[in-house]
Amino acid sequence: MNQAITFNIESHRFLGPDGQPEGNLPPLAEDRDALHALYRNMVLTRLYDERAIALQRTGQIGTFASSLGQEAIGAGVGHAMRPEDIIIPSFRENGALLFRHFRIRDLLLYWGGDERGMANPELGDDFPICVPISTHTTQAAGVAFAVKYRKQPRVVVCLLGDGGTSKGDFYEAINLAGMWHLPLVFVINNNQWAISVPRAIQTRSETLAQKAIAAGIPGLQIDGNDALAVRHFVAEAIETARNGGGPTVIEALSYRLCHHTTADDATRYRSDEELQAHWKLEPVARLKRFMMNADMWSESQEDELIRACKEEIEQEVRHYLDSEPPKPTSMFDSLYAELPGELRDQRRLVESGVAGKESNND
Amino acid sequence: MTDITLVEAVNLALMHEMARDPDMVVLGQDIGINGGVFRATVGLLEKYGEERVLDTPLAENMIVGAAVGMAAQGLHPVAEIQFMGFIYPTIDQMVSHASRLRNRTRGRITCPMVLRAPYGGGIHAPEHHSESTEAMFAHIPGLRVVIPSSPTRAYGLLLAAIRNPDPVVFLEPKRVYRLMKQAVEDNGEALPLDTCFVLRPGSDITLVSWGAMLHETLQAAEQLADEGIDAEVIDLATIKPIDMQTILESVGRTGRCVIVQEAARTCSVSAEIAARLAEEGLMSLFAPIRRVTGFDTVMPMFRLEGHYMPSTERILSAVRQTMEFA
Known part of the structure; x- marks a missing residue:
């Protein structure tokens, strides 16, 4: 018997749950500005999520997906990307989107049932939120092909969840990414839950990262609640891809401390004991403790940050609530570059006002 | 060329x-x-x-x-x-x-x-x-x-x-x-994507089809000409959007229409054309619209596909029934 192939999957973290360093820290750990930016994004995201849920509960937006407990993934990914890179998100990367040009008012518009939320021209080539699971992964490969074809020094970052790794789309996408050696980084937010289906019954694969091995590309696991690890290893993968080193799959281990969405009730399928145990591992307090221990953060800075974030969020909420309602005819106006003749009658019906009324979020 | x-x-x-x-x-x-x-x-x-x-x-x-x-x-x-x-x-x-x-x-x-x-x-x-x-x-x-x-x-x-x-x-x-x-001249000239093509002008009946079925539809039109029936044949070409203007104009002149498609019948493109003719061209019709289509069966494997595909004879039969209606 010969061994055809063996593989191993590395697992990394820099900060333990209590914020204590484990082993050597990367230079990032001493970069006060970078840490503050990461931390600010995580706090902003958590407060935004909280506010958005309140807006949903009061009928002012529709169903909303929070990223509670997973803020380090969005922050680390968003901070690691360069402006010219391209993000292909799913729907739970709020922090990463806020690091890009997505504004809170845009995201509220989107979850408030309005396509204009993904229309801001400043978003450039960044993809809209993708609700179907993993269908965006093969598109990410196409986008990465295009930047490679044009010899642009840009990298595509595609985010998905643990459930998304069970879909054929994901296998097909990583297979193509490997085959074409694309400048593409997949970051899996393994938050342990695909609505009510736990990671344990999602796959018998020991790690999600090892799925990359079958596609001939590197896969690694990181502690997704350690913002330093996320920022460091995602940046490393992005720069490898930028320098022609090809794609990487990163499995970021986290935990969904929230319901799947505001339409879900997670108490139906998981215990409070489990939830409380994972609160002890959450990322925001972890980074704060590290910075406090390193004399890079204080309670007065914390108070000021929370005040500033809340003020920003309230401004954005006001923008959202004050936005003009969408024109009913706008459902026709971006369907094609030029509206086919047969649709003009339908558009006229809507324009005349007899077709119906705008629905609210009740 | x-x-x-x-x-x-x-x-x-x-x-x-x-x-x-x-x-x-x-x-x-x-x-x-x-x-x-x-x-x-x-x-x-x-x-x-x-x-x-x-x-x-x-x-x-x-x-x-x-x-x-x-x-x-x-x-x-x-x-x-x-x-x-x-x-x-x-x-x-x-x-x-x-x-x-x-x-x-x-x-x-x-x-x-x-x-x-x-x-x-x-x-x-x-x-x-x-x-x-x-x-x-x-x-x-x-x-x-x-x-x-x-x-x-x-x-x-x-x-x-x-x-x-x-x-x-x-x-x-x-x-x-x-x-x-x-x-075919390699002149780089594109055709419009929202226009039917009238392949054969006629005044007695409008035959609408697309793709391979136009072969049988045109054959039928030739035979009909021998019988003194002057069929107009329209190649739909763009299935979406459909150029209803050309079809309505034609049916407005002929008052009769047969739609020929290889696809199964229910909820098909022929159903859409027939519906729109009923909505917008009913008063110009002398006879019900007829459809010659594949059947609402699974596409058979090839020993039976000849029975599934609309034949010239089936088109001729539908046209004759339409002509005899009134």
């Missing part, structure tokens, strides 16, 4: 546009060194290289997902699926993404791609190779669906599809891939 077949016209259009448009790439299974299983992409790899002529791993959904991503970046991908029967994994991408990327970003990101596939029966192919399911795509807002019926229209319509800023499903009637030859 030489006489070429429909599949050669597809190849000619691809070659022409690859030379003209550096953003165009073609991708699919076996489209490179093999030139495609029907040879539609023959010569492209030699001329334009592996950077633009992409033999992909075998995964239809991925081919189209990648094309969506390329198109979102402003490339003009032309993806080939080998047979219509294998196109179904791509529907997720076409329905949920290609057709709506422009709309869900309010025009910020668009999807100028073409999905090409041979379709239809009559070539004694194995199971799953012979279906005509164009109506599935025609149902989807945001898509265009185009079916050529001759070498000249294959050339002009494919150029138009590639240049169109929105996703186009381009279905090639493989039964007539090599049935006829026409002189």
Whole structure:
């Protein structure tokens, strides 16, 4: 018997749950500005999520997906990307989107049932939120092909969840990414839950990262609640891809401390004991403790940050609530570059006002 | 200018546009060194290289997902699926993404791609190779669906599809891939994507068809002429959007209409045309609209496909009944 192939999957973290360093820290750990930016994004995201849920509960937006407990993934990914890179998100990367040009008012518009939320021209080539699971992964490969074809020094970052790794789309996408050696980084937010289906019954694969091995590309696991690890290893993968080193799959281990969405009730399928145990591992307090221990953060800075974030969020909420309602005819106006003749009658019906009324979020 | 077949016209259009448009790439299974299983992409790899002529791993959904991503970046991908029967994994991408990327970003990101596939029966192919399911795509807002019926229209319509800023499903009637030859001038001129073509003017009855069935429909029209019935034959060409103006104008003159399609009957393109004629042209009709279609059965394997496909005789019978009605 010969061994055809063996593989191993590395697992990394820099900060333990209590914020204590484990082993050597990367230079990032001493970069006060970078840490503050990461931390600010995580706090902003958590407060935004909280506010958005309140807006949903009061009928002012529709169903909303929070990223509670997973803020380090969005922050680390968003901070690691360069402006010219391209993000292909799913729907739970709020922090990463806020690091890009997505504004809170845009995201509220989107979850408030309005396509204009993904229309801001400043978003450039960044993809809209993708609700179907993993269908965006093969598109990410196409986008990465295009930047490679044009010899642009840009990298595509595609985010998905643990459930998304069970879909054929994901296998097909990583297979193509490997085959074409694309400048593409997949970051899996393994938050342990695909609505009510736990990671344990999602796959018998020991790690999600090892799925990359079958596609001939590197896969690694990181502690997704350690913002330093996320920022460091995602940046490393992005720069490898930028320098022609090809794609990487990163499995970021986290935990969904929230319901799947505001339409879900997670108490139906998981215990409070489990939830409380994972609160002890959450990322925001972890980074704060590290910075406090390193004399890079204080309670007065914390108070000021929370005040500033809340003020920003309230401004954005006001923008959202004050936005003009969408024109009913706008459902026709971006369907094609030029509206086919047969649709003009339908558009006229809507324009005349007899077709119906705008629905609210009740 | 030489006489070429429909599949050669597809190849000619691809070659022409690859030379003209550096953003165009073609991708699919076996489209490179093999030139495609029907040879539609023959010569492209030699001329334009592996950077633009992409033999992909075998995964239809991925081919189209990648094309969506390329198109979102402003490339003009032309993806080939080998047979219509294998196109179904791509529907997720076409329905949920290609057709709506422009709309869900309010025009910020668009999807100028073409999905090409041979379709239809009559070539004694194995199971799953012979279906005509164009109506599935025609149902989807945001898509265009185009079916050529001759070498000249294959050339002009494919150029138009590639240049169109929105996703186009381009279905090639493989039964007539090599049935006829026409002189096709490689002049780079595209045809409109929202216009029917009147192939044969007539005054007694309007026959509407598309793709390979136009062969039988035109044969029927010739026989009808011998019987003193002057049939107008319209090639629908663009299944979505449908040029109802031309059809309504024709039926307004003839007062009679028979629609001929290879696809199964229920919820099909012929049903849409009949409905719109009823909505907008009822008062000009002397007789009920008749449809000559495939049956609402699974497309049979090839020993029975001759019984499934509408024959010239079935078209003639429908026309005679329509003429005798009043």
